[in-house]
Amino acid sequence: MYEFNYRKVASVAAATEAMQQAEDGKFMAGGQTMLPTMKHRLASPSDLIDLGGVAELTGISVENENLIVGAMTTHAAVAASAEVQQAIPALARLAGNIGDPAVRNRGTLGGSIANHDPAADYPAAVIALGATVQTSKRAISAEEFFTGMFETALEDDEIVTSVSFPLPEAAAYMKFENPASRYAIVGVFVAKTGGEVRVGVTGATACAHRGLRLEAALGGELDAGGIDAVELPVEQMNSDIHASAEYRAHLVKVMTKRAVEACQ
Template identity: 60%
Template sequence: MYEFEYHRPKSVADAVSLLGDKSDPKVLSGGMTLIPTLKQRLAAPSDLVDLGAIADLKGISVSGNTVKIGAMTTHATVAASAEVAKAIPALAKLAGGIGDPHVRHRGTIGGSISNNDPSADYPAALVGLGATVHTNTRDIAADDFFVGMFTTALEPGEIVTAISFPVPEKAGYAKFPNPASRYAVVGVFVAKTAGGVRVAVTGAGPCVFRASAMEAALASNFSADAVANVKIAADELNNDLHASREYRAHLVTVMAKRAIASAA
């Protein structure tokens, strides 16, 4: 690794202050992506600002029809939460399928969505449920938060503090995992909400996206049969050694049908 200064602030305000004072700082939450990146010398920040000691960023609460999860809450905590399992079972299932036990006990929801890996699971849940991302300065709708590959709407010095999920009528998630990393080659989150049906796809493209044709088909018939013949255009999907864009287009329909069956 390159030399850097390590900081462990005790509050969000202190973390924001450090980010504003240093020349090229990076925020460290779970470190599941950043630490390997540092080891490979692909990043050389001047300072690391570790959010692990900020208690206000951890925890899960359910109030009315909203589940709120602190940004530094680990995947394992979400997966094991009885409150999450009762309110949004699909979200608990999604968290339990991320990586391996080591990743789940270190990785955090805030770190995952801020990194916005195109194959990450959580972006599908946020967009699929119409979640809201809370930062130290504002609230951002999930539809506006994920901008592109490894890119979000976060401004320099802005830190995710929590995510609020509206409780859906029903929801399901299914993914075709990479056998080594457990990242989603394709993952589909389907939710029937008070505002209508939402279908969010991760892994298939450069960034999570909504499958509008599937949403329209499910609006009148929430069943796997409704999307069986809905075709996803392959033109702009990912194409790599794990799967061709055409295969990913096929998998979107397969995973959507499984997600709907899970929701039902």
């Protein structure tokens, strides 16, 4: 890891100012991806702006039929939260299966979605639940937020402050995980909200996305009968040592069926 200027800040405003002053700054949330990335010298920021001390970015609440989770809330806190377990139990279970206990004690919702690893779990939930990402500058819809592999709509000095999840009538997440890293080889989040069924897919392609063909097959119902007949674009699937494109396409349908069944 190359040396950098460490900047500890206590507010979103101070973090933004620190970023604007930095030559080539990076925000750090829980650091569970940022620090390994810096160790590998895949990132070498001039300034690392640590959001760990920004109290306004943590917390969980339910307001106006929305579950609002502060960006710096850890996976462990989401998993253990009685409010999340009551409001969207599938989200609590998702958070409780990210990485391992020590990683969950540091890793955060905001860090996960801002990094947008194509195999991360949270993006599938953000998309399927039709969540809104609140930042230091604006509100961004889930579908506009994730733009490509490790790419989001965030500007360089823009910080995710919270995510607002509309409460679903039913929701479930199914992940076929890599047994070593526990990242999703394929993860599918299915949610029925306001009479509409949405499918969020992660791990399968370069970018977490809505499974529109799967949604069309479901037709707004939690009935997986039509999923087998869906044809998915195999050429868009990731292919690596863990799973071929064909296998991933197959897994997307299997995980979708399991998630739909778990919603019932």
